[in-house]
Amino acid sequence: MNVLEIQGLTKKFGNFVAVDNMTLNVKEGEIFGFLGSNGAGKSTTINMISSLLQPSAGEIRILGKDSRKHSRHAKTNLGIVPQDLAIYDDMTAYENVAFFAGLYGLRGKLLKERTEEALEFVGLGDRAKSRPSTFSGGMKRRLNIACAIAHKPSLIIMDEPTVGIDPQSRNYILESVKKLNESGCTVIYTSHYMEEVEEICSRVAIVDHGKIIADGTKEQLKAIITDVKDLSIELKPGSAYSLQSIGKIPGVRAVNEKEGRLSIQSDAAVDNLNRILKSLMDGGAEVKALQEEEPNLETVFLTLTGRSLRDQ
Amino acid sequence: MQLWTMGNKLLALAFIMASAYFADVTAAHSSLLMLLALLYIALSMSVRLLGPINAKTGAIGAVVLFLLAASAYGSPLFVLLLPFSACELAFLHGRRRAMLQAGSLLPLLFLRDGLLAGYIFVAVAAWFHYLLYSAQLMKAIGFEEELDRLRMKQERLARRLSDGQELQRSSEYTHKLEERNRLSQEIHDGVGHSMTGALIQMEAAKRLLARDPERAGQLLDNAIGISKGAIEEIRLTLHRLKPPTEQLGMSRLREKVESFGMSSGLQAGVSGSGDLESIGPLYWKIIQDNVTESLTNVLKYSGATAVHVEVSVLKRYIKAVVTDNGRGKDKIVKGLGLKGMEERAASVGGTVVADGSRGFSVTTLLPYGDKPAQ
């Protein structure tokens, strides 16, 4: 089932077209990534989905219903983690989460339970009574997430939730996104960090100048530019191995040996690294170093747009 | 509805204030009237702000009570505002319209002569407006539905169109088959028959070689003549069938870009990478049209001194980029040219991305081969 359907979505600011005739579907249970450089139109799209902006044209359907005609239905099923922090500094963590959850109609005991649950989920259970002004950047980001999940939305939209925080908090947030997803929540995740998108997203759309220029699973996207990965294996001198048996491993296309270094060309879609290594070990060879050159999403982006993700 | 009633209410209120003022000008009384009028405005406003239908009904009820009180203690003229509240109620609860209409006539029983006529006039005007508005609203809803229907129809048509394009592609394939068929027929009819004829003559010459060498030589001459004719025919057929190479592919693109460079005085270069052979004629057409369009734009707007065209075949995409070293543009406004390029690319499911951050570049991306599953 499609949690989100976007059809011909367009947003113009005067003459400038920020989002250009965008069409895409997000299925239930996905972590859908929006990958694009700053100003590619990711946030504008997100803002239209969360009805902060009115589309100039096109249609947004959330759980099958038009988001403008059934705005209450759409809004209730959405959780928004805005790019900029959206919390009140003068209210405690608990009050913040409870206030926003209350706007979604939670009351009384249920409100208390869900608020505590959300705070516990982002690891702020013990800081519920503190004000965000005493928090670190990462903790504020986590509170920002807690405010969006207490009402248990079926679709959570996260707009660059890891901007400007330490690696530890970042990992924590990525883990929480995965946990949220496992608990049945569909997630839309925008980022211009290729590594994050590559790590957590099950499907990715590459956005540039307001258009989706390619979308699909990570493998599909990589396959757009090439379907070969290069393995380079350095062996201890005197190791014995059989080029032939390696050549027979599924996916392997070519094997060459030069000065104690094996270079293997293999199908990128086939996961055969383990079998290659096993075959080498069985032959009694000792591996000194291994390098795998597989195209990543950054390469895909670079190849398709001619620009790197972060150079603007 | 709200604007209509609000306008009506304001008019009526102004009338009430004016007539109250001319009737009785003591200061205390007029300030009380002013207070009542403003309170009435504030209350009516609050009706607008409230959301749920019950709250709205309640607020209108409060307005009605307020009006009754105001007409009892302030000026009887305030009763003139009652029909508007009745209309608002009717708008919220359409089904009880008749009851409300009757209800708004109730005050007639209590009114004196002068006010009676005024009240009837206001009530009739208010209900007239209400009915007119309701009718218009129904019409508007009708239009909305019509619009929805049309939208769906358009979607259906768009789908049929894309189906049609699919059909076009498959018919292209059929066309190729037919071409091949025609080719084999032609070879069979022309060259095939000639060669059979030559073969028979040569066979006969072989048998006659010992007995009648002169006759055999004649037959062989015949065979040679037939063969020569056949070879000529093959050459002709092939010549007829083969498309002129310079009309297709990289060489034609190169020629175009170079001639553009010559005529414009810009440095223009072309490069290609990947398996360029696999680009089909339909795709070449799109690439060439888009490149030509982009080059025209470069000349018109960019102020560049050099332009480069690059065609690369990736695994599942064909990418054609036209880059210049001109002034670029921060916010790109789409003109007809870009839109045309987009449409061409969209005909095979591709996109066009224009970027003005470093010089100006127009990238045409066309998916081909086995597309990634959607």
Add this chain to the structure above:
Amino acid sequence: MNVIQIAFKEMLLSFRNRRTLFFMLAFPLVLMLVLGTALANAFSTTAAMDTVRVLVQDQSSGAAQQGFAGFRAEMEKSGFAFTDFKPGMDGAAEVEKNNYDDYAVVTNSGIKLYGSDRNAVASNMTQGMLSAYADRYNAAAAIGAADPAKAATAFQPAPSGGYVKELSLDLDRMPGSMDYYAVALTVMIALWGAMSAANLVNSEIRQGTAARLVAAPVRKGEIFAGKVLGNLAVNMLCVLVVITFSKVVYHAYWGDNLPLVLLVLLSVVVLSTSLGLALSYLLKSSASGGLISLAVQLASFFGGAYFPLGVVEKNSLLGIAASLSPIRWANMALNNMIYLGDSTQVIQTIGLNAGLAALLLAASAYMMSKREGL
């Protein structure tokens, strides 16, 4: 329900904000104490009771002359010194040189008074006396026209002190400095609510929470209503605290009709909230904050919050500026009610404030509905 929740949040945030507590509570209370004690002398009732020196040029004749002579005799008993105009004197110049406090020209058709800026209190008193006399004289003249026999008795001088009684000088209560500042500063903080109201929307945008509010299943009208309500409640609470504190600790006099006083203040609070909100929508950016505090400070100054302006000429620049200040309207209305028991101005002020507020609220609601986001 959402409205109440948002209003409650608004109150919570305001009371957690040290700036609110300082500006709305500590500042006025301290200022009240400082100004109230420092300027105690300026308000003392004995200081103004120097002899008032009036230069009189009596050009009247007959009954008018007779009447004025009686009035003059009476007034000399209450601390006025009249000097007759001598030919060759320039009355206005004499007043300018401060030889006299006032210069009055009495004719059959009326009395002209040239007052002095130097001694506003004295001029005020003279003006009050003369207008009281003129009223009486007019009444007598009217009687004279209708029934000449009774005119004579009407022209009899009023009993001693009869003219002076018209003023508040002889009443029990005259605002002391603390009383004056209690009223003035309370009205001032009621108007200062405009500053926090200007921040209602901007602060949400600044904190990014506007995105959350709009994305939540809450209607814009509810957000609007909740915020307005919360702001009203906060400001009204501050006003209540200041009143209570000044009453209990400083023993300021608030008159006998406290509910009506509160109603006036509530109307000012409503006006200021709507004003702040409307301006913040109109000016959009954070510049609105600066502009509003400037406007509010000017209104405080011209409204007499920091020092009383006394009676100012209606058409002077200062007079126009003062008459534009809502603080002045409310101040005058409240003082009139507290000390003179005259509540007509109170009702006018409430009406005016409520009317303006309704207009401003409607305008901001309209602008909000037109905007994308909050």
